[in-house]
Amino acid sequence: MTQVPKHARALIIGGGVVGASLAYHLTKLGWTDVVLLERKRLTSGTTWHAAGLIAQLRATANMTKLAKYSQELYGQLEEETGLATGFRRVGSITVALTDERHEELRRQAAMARAFGVEITEITPDEIIAKYPHLNPDGVVGGVYLPKDGQGDPGNIALALAKGARNRGAVVLEGVKATRAAKSGGRVTSVDYVTEAGDAGTITCDHVVNCAGMWGRDLGAMLGAPVPLHACEHFYIVSEPIPGLQSLPVLRVPDECAYYKEDAGKIMLGAFEPKSKPWAMKGIPEDFEFDQLPEDFDHFEPILEAAVNRMPMLEQAGIHTFFNGPESFTPDNAYYLGQAPQMQNVWVAAGFNSIGIQSAGGAGMALAQWMEDGQKPFDLGDVDIARAQPFQSNRRYLQERVSETLGLLYADHFPYRQKATARGVRRSPFHALLAEKGAVFGELAGWERANWFAAPGQARDYEYTWGRSNWFDNRAAEHKAIRENVGLYDMSSFGKLRVEGRDACAFLNHVCGAQVDVEPGRIVYTQFLNSRGGIEADVTVTRLSETAYLVVTPAATRVADQAWLQRHVGDHGVVITDVTAGEGVLAIMGPKARDLLMAVSPNDFSNEANPFGTAQDIELGLGMARVHRVSYVGELGWEIYASADMAAHVFETLAEAGEGMGLKYCGLHAMDSCRIEKAFRHFGHDITCEDHVLEAGLGFAVKTDKPAFIGRDAVLAKREAGLDRRMVQFLLHDPEPLLYHNEPILRDGQIVGHLTSGGYGHHLGAAVGLGYVPCKGESPAQLLASRYEIDVAGTRVQATASLKPLYDPTSERVRA
Structure with missing residues (x-):
């Protein structure tokens, strides 16, 4: 019988490159009792057939930091473990076949310079000099990254696993987790069965979902949803090509293709526009080192373009036609971090075909997070807390991942919207806004009016790096907010009700500002971590002596609620998500007061309703609550109406606004107004690694109140400068x-x-x-x-x- 320990400080489930990396890095930090369980053999799911492209540049500074770390790690693993990783810095070239793609590459090159990544913009002639086998027809330019590389995925994973074993980790093959026991928001133990049929239980302090394409099912077992789904991923490997020398990795995203030279052969891989989700009824129990049936008809358009682009492929025979599954997420970013639903469940899964280049850095970052109990730096791009529980719906995932694989090589235009799995979450005003010409985008499943089309104008995004087809529409909406009055829908913003005898004391512990204010007052504040970094950017409205409403960005509601829940301690409070219970309309602009006075008998003067206060009002034939705050830098109110009265509130405002020139506005206009006013955007301008004082938000922190999370760090920064x-x-x-x-x-x-x-x-x-x-x-x-x-x-x-x-x-x- 396989000897499985009775207890693990960290129980890692999944023996691909990511699970091996986490075990390696936890043991490097000195963790003992690290146990990794793999249901079959190490690397047998996706890792063994990965392409092994190892790039440095990612979409953000910290993702680039992790990718660069992976490269450095793989370069030294062989010396440490004695296992060859096949890592070579061969460089990479990405070429553009359109002016729009060329603009994207030039912007990526600028970004790379800011991130400290070596990159060169190169002409078509320079591309041919570095890759003479390429047909240059239609090539308008490209970029070259000399330090990009490639490696052997299976051996990288095995080297990481060996390094972990050498420092005491127990790595077990042929052991499948079957059930999790849970108590008090924690997984207390995991049942398992071995390939020999022996069963047992292992208790654990922490459990980590590194199960790759099995991650969704394992997440359900652990009580922590992980929305991902497997897609078929195709590549071919040519027969040996005489005289073929070492070449850079070549990407031709406009033809959905990448090329890698390896041992005198060429690998051609594809990220086709519409992919094929796999295993809709579940992954076969015996799946191990398996490949999927060939589908030449699906791959043929990619191959035809590739033969034209790389003429030597026409003469070279096909040695291997491979089709294997890889997991994809709804937004094409992987999942990392502490599951918001559980206290001791962690996730590192859903790597969207970049698992090899990401695994080293992801394992390092997650290990440090588990060690410190807080993120080592901003990981918001990949934090599992961004996932919405509904996204585990199988039909939703199958529809969305059919698109996301192709988006890896699609033009990464600004404001690009997903086309699939739409319409899941709608505000009470959705249909009414559609009648007014709303063009919707999607965030966290919410359909949100981003801009309004003029009569006769197509309600579609035409993507570009220049001025878009809606640029003038937004300008008109922006002008209305600045000079007259505009209305936009904020119903998607998260609304958390915090109530109980200790609500005030609890929120004063979590928030940087003083929330012990009179009922009806609104406080702008942040949740800080122990370093003074910003974990959330919210408003807190005191509704009564024992109840508050915390309003959060739509995308971070799950994360913000989890942060609150994890810090409740002994405080007598209940935290409830009430987002769907109220629709919210923002009325903003110099004539906002005039509009409200036309629909309500209440007093909206500065004396009765100054900035930063809320009041219950009559509105039309119903009731509402108004908050006098602004994210656009103008006089304005947010109107909260219960879902049953929301349509009436909208219709009443619309009727009254006709004679005032009321303009229906989208969230693109809200964003352009807020950036003029230098209002910070959480996730971009302020994150967990940005100190609240350096972010210019010191006015929202009150250190003269009793101790709160981050207070010492704020005082220290004030002292040090x-x-x-x-x-x-x-x-x-x-x-x-x-x-x-x-x-x-x-x-x-x-x-x-x-x-x-x-x-x-x-x-x-x-x-x-x-x-x-x-x-x-x-x-x-x-x-x-x-x-x-x-x-x-x-x-x-x-x-x-x-x-x-x-x-x-102001x-x-x-x-």
Whole structure:
């Protein structure tokens, strides 16, 4: 019988490259009693047939940090373990066949410079010099990353597993987890069965879901949903090609193809636009080192384009036609971190065909997170807490992953919307907004009105890196908010009711601001971690002596509720998600008060309803609650109406607004207004690794109240001084567009990157926010420099400001 320990400090389930990496890194931190269970053989699910492409550059700075770490780790594993990983720095080339793709690559190159990744923009002639087998027809340019590499996926995983064993981990094959016992929000033990039929139980302090394409089913067993699904992934390997020399990895995303030279053969892989979900009725029990049936008809269009692009393939025979499953998630980002539903369940799964390049860094980051009890740095892009419970629905997953595989090589246009599995979550105003011309986008399953089409205008996104087909629509909506009155739907924002005898004390412990205020007061605040980093950015409204409403961004409601729940301790409170119970309309602009006075007899004056207060009101024939706050920098109110009265509230406002020029606005206009006002966006401008003082939010922290999470870190930073500051930038040239991650140059040197960017229609040019190092400098010294923003390789001069460039004293919101 396989000897399975009776107890594990960390029980890792899944023996692919990710599970092996986590075991390796936990033992490197000194953890003992690390046990890894693999149902069959190590690497037998997806790892063994992975392509082994190892790139450095990812979409954000921290994802790039993890990918670079993976490269460095794989380069030294052979020396440590004696197992060859096949890692070689062969470089990589990505080519563009369209002007839009070329713009994307130029923007990626600029981003790479900000992230410290070596990259060169290259011409078609330079591409041919590095890859002479390529047919250059239609190639307009490309980028070259000399330090990208490739490796042997199976051996990388086995080397990581050996390194873990060498430091005491127990790695067991042929042991399947079958059941989890749970108590008090924790998994206390896991039952297992061996291939020989022996059964047993192992108790655990922590359990980690590294089960790859089995991750959804294991997540259900552990009480922690992991929405992912397997798709078929195709590649071919040629017969040996005489004289073929070592070549860089080549990507031709406009033809959905990548090429890798290995041992004198060429591998051609594809990320086709519409993929094939696999195992809709479940993965076969005996699946191990298996491949799926060939589907030449599905792969043929890719192969035809590849033979034209790489003429030598026409003469080379096909040695292998491979089809194997890989797991994909609804948003094409993997899952990492502590499951929000459980106290001791962790996840590292759903790697969307980038498992090899990600595994080293992901294992390191998760191990450090488990060691410290908090994220080592911002991992919001991949945090499992972003997953919505409904996304585990099988039909939803099958429809969505048919798209997400192809999106890996699709143009990564700004504002790109998913096309599949839509319409799941709708606000009470959805149909009414559609009648007004709303064009919807999707976030966390919510259908949200992003912009409004004019009569006769197509209600579709036309994607581009330039001015979009809705640019002028947003400009008109922006203008209405700034000069008259606009209405937009905020129902998707999370609403958490915190109530009980200790509600005040509990929220004062979690929040940086003072929430012991009179009922009806609204407090803007952050949840801080012990380092003073920002875990959530919320408003807290005191409804009564014992009840509060916490309003969170739509995408972080699950994470924010989990943060609150994990810090309840002995406080007598109940936390309830009431998001779906109320529809919320924002009425914003200089005439917002006039509109409310036309539909309600209540008093909306500064004396009766000053900024930062809420009141219950009569509205039309019904009732509502209004919060006087603003995320756009104008006079305005958020109107909360119970779901049953929401349609009546909308119709009443619409009727009254006809004579005032009321404009229906989308969330794109809300974002362009907020960036003019330099309001921070959680997940972009402020994250768990951004200190609240350096983010410019010190006004929202009250250190004179009793101890709260992060208080010591705030006091320490005030004593030591700031290392960097959040700065707002306005381009001098009105033509270029900013999105985010563009490099910030100070006196000609790159010093950071934009955390968010957009167009300031009132200010007349693109606006961005970003952190600039300032250790030992006064604000005057910081602003005395010359600033530029690198937009796709062109340096554009910018004005820098520590105060909002629009209404710096906030007179308008308090009008």
